[in-house]
Amino acid sequence: MKAPKTKPAAVPERKRGSGVKFVYDLLRDEILDLVLAPGSPIDEVQLAERFSMSRTPIREALVRLAGEGLIDTLPNRSTMVANLDFLNMSPFFDALTLMYRVTTQLAAQNRRPADLEAIHARQAEFAAAVKAQDALAMIATNAAFHAAIADAGRNPYFNSLFSRLLDEGRRFLRLYYQSYDDRLPQQFVDEHEAMIAAIVARDTALADRLSKAHAEQIVQQIQKLMIGDERLDVTL
């Protein structure tokens, strides 16, 4: 046969540093797509069994997710998916709008050919998702589109905050959109195109104006959806 050395019982079957990243990426997606509901508990041993690994890499992934505010940890007690704060959304909208503007403006200023390729690619993916009426894909590709613009702006500080805001936004949108069947998605595609044109033309003023309008549009839409949902509830 073979095997001059008898192997230990456990067969690794995966590369050394990959466990943490795998768990982190998967949990992050599940949280952002609301597969894991906000507030739902997270059990380390359960995850360890699910991924067939020890609790140690699971734990590290959770620590990183907690660092990004995607999960909340109570010392010596449970850990759970971070809740969405519906009562004070203003700070979120403020930050989101400002980051839309700043990153788009910086992109118009600092873009390079490779950036434009990436932006066009993301826009194509978003347009495809719109055409396919795939709400989940729309949300994800829209975030990726704006992240690509931010990358072209080349400011890592803004980018990290913007990424976090876009993540948070994915959760909000996922909550309200079961299906897109109105005219808005196509309008977003058009607005994206206009923003791309401003970036290509290096027109920072136009980029700012368009991104501001785009952001306000999105904020308005989310607010409209929320108000409609809260109508069932008792007045706050």
Added chain:
Amino acid sequence: MKAPKTKPAAVPERKRGSGVKFVYDLLRDEILDLVLAPGSPIDEVQLAERFSMSRTPIREALVRLAGEGLIDTLPNRSTMVANLDFLNMSPFFDALTLMYRVTTQLAAQNRRPADLEAIHARQAEFAAAVKAQDALAMIATNAAFHAAIADAGRNPYFNSLFSRLLDEGRRFLRLYYQSYDDRLPQQFVDEHEAMIAAIVARDTALADRLSKAHAEQIVQQIQKLMIGDERLDVTL
């Protein structure tokens, strides 16, 4: 420091969840005060011996520090204190200036009585540090002062980015200031007072103007300290 070991076997001598926080806080301060030089390697086992604990809590603290960008980790290889990037500081200055402006403006808008108390307290600490000519204390209390203003603005998204920028700024300043003996510190005290007055008066426009000038002042000072090279103009 060490308590007497009266009991025979292993004596924990410390509370359960405190290990990680202790190591995290201490390492963070040492990094920000440049006790640990940028680029210097970090050895897990050495830290474990130093704090008399296992590698596990050390590791968790390092993961969190890596999440904030204070240390860099090469997979399967060494981990070290994050370097300061002197070549492209523009993104840092851009972000710092914008956050100065936004947080101060929001503070003028949303401040409450308790906030003003905290701001005044921090300003007093800063003034005391200036009077005492304590450069290290000046740097730390200055950052705390602006963090207090940001708290009054009540936008956690801006606050987290701003905290990170102020941390980064602490490292830069610590690098260049061995001693303060020029007129600038007192000028900072005066500018802080003016900003406080604008916040008290709820004058957002004035707060924006003052914070912008303050930020540009600081940026100019850092630039002057660095090699006489001028950075590219960034107009937002």
Added chain:
DNA sequence: TGCATATTCTTTGTCGACAAGAATTACACA
């Protein structure tokens, strides 16, 4: 000597196990 390869060493990533808190249940007692 110079270079390629094998061996050792160092540091990180992962594991299974155990103990401490907190939550939950069981229980005694009025």
Added chain:
DNA sequence: TGTGTAATTCTTGTCGACAAAGAATATGCA
């Protein structure tokens, strides 16, 4: 039946140990 307390369970925090991946060093051969 209700309540305060003790035992149990359940989850997390910590530990020591081992294996894997690089780096450093030694070895063999032209």
